[in-house]
Amino acid sequence: MGGYNSGGRNRTHRTVENYSRIDSFEFYMFLKGDKYLGYKSVVKYHGDDIVYYVENRSAVVRMGNDYCNLTLSRVPGVDGESVRMYFHCPCCGRRVRYLYDFHKRYICRRCLGANYKIQQTRGMDKLLRQMANILVKLEYEWWDRDNPGIQIFELKFIPKPKYMRWDKYERYLREFRRLQKEYDRLFWRGMLRISYIPADLKKRVVCHLESE
Ligand SMILES: [Zn+2]
Known part of the structure; x- marks a missing residue:
């Protein structure tokens, strides 16, 4: 596994x-x-x-x-x-x-260095694990697909397991989408904590966060 x-x-x-x-x-x-x-x-x-x-x-x-x-x-x-x-x-x-x-x-490079530390402490890894757990329930082995560049947080299509009920499948999908959004939000929140980023750019980030 x-x-x-x-x-x-x-x-x-x-x-x-x-x-x-x-x-x-x-x-x-x-x-x-x-x-x-x-x-x-x-x-x-x-x-x-x-x-x-x-x-x-x-x-x-x-x-x-x-x-x-x-x-x-x-x-x-x-x-x-x-x-x-x-x-x-x-x-x-x-x-x-x-x-x-x-x-x-x-x-x-500078933003990466700052965000790298944030990622370690702000639960992005935990979200990745939660996403992986849902994919296990959906019996979807995305990681040995032909495209090795694809990442779990950008998966768009996840097929329904043959014998799973639709409502159950959709419940898992909703949860997966929620985790993906939360992951994106953590990334942007992390960027907001970086002090050298200009205020007008931060304002745009806030708009991005509020638009969801
Ligand atoms: Zn930068």
């Missing part, structure tokens, strides 16, 4: 360096290298973690099950020709080259 962290998925002792990241320089080269870019309206990068809108040269980045604006900076090089592209962290607004994948929420 596995759990949410079985099969090499144990993330509890990771350091910031172990998180996968998106590199804005590579993203820029990716866009430059696409000779059909001018014919497209939308480009996806890193799976669909970044969605780039060609016409207005803007992008959004994945935040759990949602997307939020990803501000891009294009900085001319000293030669006057080359361009370096940077991301702005969706949480603190700082200009950075790398955004780190914190459970499919893309944030800068």
Whole structure:
């Protein structure tokens, strides 16, 4: 039997360096290298973690099950020709080259470091275990599916076990969705506790929390 962290998925002792990241320089080269870019309206990068809108040269980045604006900076090089592209962290607004994948929420290294500690103390791990328990009841072995990148807190579709009554199945699903939302809320509440995040960004986070 596995759990949410079985099969090499144990993330509890990771350091910031172990998180996968998106590199804005590579993203820029990716866009430059696409000779059909001018014919497209939308480009996806890193799976669909970044969605780039060609016409207005803007992008959004994945935040759990949602997307939020990803501000891009294009900085001319000293030669006057080359361009370096940077991301702005969706949480603190700082200009950075790398955004780190914190459970499919893309944030800068500094926000990741702060949130990593919060995650240890604020019960996000417990929520993951509760989600895993529900999946056991639903007899759904999501962790050895073909797509190893998928995470328990972003699962959308869970099939009904053949012999389970519908009302029971729906009860489990409701509970699972509730845990997923709570997980998202803990993440954002954690971000609110980080002192260096500008007040206007915090205001947006509060809106996000209240919209659910
Ligand atoms: Zn940040």
